[in-house]
Amino acid sequence: MSKDRLISLDVFRGLTILFMTIVNNPGSWSTVYPPLLHSEWHGCTPTDLVFPFFIFIMGVAISFAMPTKSYDNTTFNKIVTRSLRMICLGIFFNFFGKIQLFGLEGIPLVIGRLLITAIVGYALMGNFNAKLKTYLAVSIFIIYLILAYSGIKSYEIVRLPGVLQRIGIVYFIASLLYLKTNQRTQLLVAVGILFGYWALLTLVPAPGFEITNLEKGTNLAAWVDSVLLKGHMWEVTKTWDPEGILSTIPAIAEGIIGVLIGQLLNNAKLIRSQKATQMLIAGIILIVLGQIWNIIFPINKALWTSSYVLYTTGLATLTLSVLYYCIDIADYKKGTKLFLIWGVNPMIVFFLSEIIPQAMVMISFPNPKIATGQINLLDYLYVAGVQPFFSNPMNASLVFALLYVSIWSVMLAYFYKKKMYFKV
Known part of the structure; x- marks a missing residue:
């Protein structure tokens, strides 16, 4: 990463795209906290x-x-x-x-x-x-x-x-x-x-x-x-x-x-x-x-x-x-590393965070809870993997989004370590 970059601007960009990813990927759109809509x-x-x-x-x-x-x-x-x-x-x-x-x-x-x-x-x-x-x-x-x-x-x-x-x-x-x-x-x-x-x-x-x-x-x-x-x-x-x-x-x-x-x-x-x-x-x-x-x-x-x-x-x-x-x-840079790794690689997140959920929705299979129904992969991961652990559906929906962000954070940390920057 170039030494003349404005670190605060990269952190600001990272904060913004991380929040965007949370907003765009709830577990269920019917149970979302109002500030996230x-x-x-x-x-x-x-x-x-x-x-x-x-x-x-x-x-x-x-x-x-x-x-x-x-x-x-x-x-x-x-x-x-x-x-x-x-x-x-x-x-x-x-x-x-x-x-x-x-x-x-x-x-x-x-x-x-x-x-x-x-x-x-x-x-x-x-x-x-x-x-x-x-x-x-x-x-x-x-x-x-x-x-x-x-x-x-x-x-x-x-x-x-x-x-x-x-x-x-x-x-x-x-x-x-x-x-x-x-x-x-x-x-x-x-x-x-x-x-x-x-x-x-x-x-x-x-x-x-x-x-x-x-x-x-x-x-x-x-x-x-x-x-x-x-x-x-x-x-x-x-x-x-x-x-x-x-x-x-x-x-x-x-x-x-x-x-x-x-x-x-x-x-x-x-x-x-x-x-x-x-x-x-x-x-x-x-x-x-x-x-x-x-x-x-x-x-x-x-x-x-x-x-x-x-x-x-x-x-x-x-x-x-x-x-x-x-x-x-x-x-004072303590706690900014997470946002920095998001901020220097926004385009790959923009691109794939739109594509991956779409692809998962396209993969359907019989719903194990409904004999005659179908469920897509994205909904199944939420319904089976997150929702049962929360009594408040809004918390479950938010945690699902945070888990998705966590996966992206791991990938972006790897890209940052390898100095892999995806730009247009």
């Missing part, structure tokens, strides 16, 4: 902080990855390729469960899907030369689009947006802004995005509605998704997508604020204590502004409202300032 609509739970924290952290990391701000065709190609690789990894999550192979079913089909996963994962995370990386990313992206719009039944409703897709888009735009503009311009762009998005959602009614609204499925962002992403949205709703087109715009502002904080941390004119103090003050101001804006433009993750951007970037900045002071200034 997204808010129903307006509002913000701890779970609603995971995604914006990732985008903020990515923004901060941009200035560390490109401290000299040199821009040329090579740099541009690297940014495009990295963005495409993230987008392609994200889209693959949605294709995985729909892959069909020569009429295979059951375990043989799962094995085939996992083999394709290994090929795609290697193509998008392998350490090739720049030209081959670009070729593979572009080719895979084109294949996705061809399959999604080919009319093939298996893929005609595959979802195209997603978490990594949004991160890839934000990374591309935030990186170019960082390299091509100064901090004043970056700040103005972020402010313009937040006010512009607020104006769109509160002043422009969705076609078919006389007045604007911020309700599920009837707001302007939902209408844009229903027109441009028809048939390729989140399956739970099918009328709008939580990582849709219009709501990606304010997420760009989230990334830009992260870029600005990263440049503060890279400012050689400031001593470290000044950087920590300025981050602390900035975080508090952003939180307050977000809460004030919340009065007329509610904090909402699904819509990624401007108040949500300010509030979550404020919390992220505040958290980073505390970690920066404790780890990089006070040199």
Whole structure:
């Protein structure tokens, strides 16, 4: 691991992805503690902080990855390729469960899907030369689009947006802004995005509605998704997508604020204590502004409202300032190793922690407790291996998630010891 890495940022990233893994892998979705669920609509739970924290952290990391701000065709190609690789990894999550192979079913089909996963994962995370990386990313992206719009039944409703897709888009735009503009311009762009998005959602009614609204499925962002992403949205709703087109715009502002904080941390004119103090003050101001804006433009993750951007970037900045002071200034690193090993290898967790549970759900066998029923492997491990030991089903569900995290921690510790880092 490079000596010039900001350890507090790696720890922050590790904390975030570890929490994400807990949130995404309960024993049962019907018995989950409320803080580990997204808010129903307006509002913000701890779970609603995971995604914006990732985008903020990515923004901060941009200035560390490109401290000299040199821009040329090579740099541009690297940014495009990295963005495409993230987008392609994200889209693959949605294709995985729909892959069909020569009429295979059951375990043989799962094995085939996992083999394709290994090929795609290697193509998008392998350490090739720049030209081959670009070729593979572009080719895979084109294949996705061809399959999604080919009319093939298996893929005609595959979802195209997603978490990594949004991160890839934000990374591309935030990186170019960082390299091509100064901090004043970056700040103005972020402010313009937040006010512009607020104006769109509160002043422009969705076609078919006389007045604007911020309700599920009837707001302007939902209408844009229903027109441009028809048939390729989140399956739970099918009328709008939580990582849709219009709501990606304010997420760009989230990334830009992260870029600005990263440049503060890279400012050689400031001593470290000044950087920590300025981050602390900035975080508090952003939180307050977000809460004030919340009065007329509610904090909402699904819509990624401007108040949500300010509030979550404020919390992220505040958290980073505390970690920066404790780890990089006070040199207090006790207890951070676990989060560090998660933080330096986020992409492999992102990728496989989505694939593995899907694969386990696809493996079914007769339920030993119900003579005529079937149970999948993931549910069986929970029902037979964890649930019987707890009277409180919420505790059982949480422990299952913690066990899953423990397994990942062992693997990541091995990767860290062997200096194996999986990057896009």
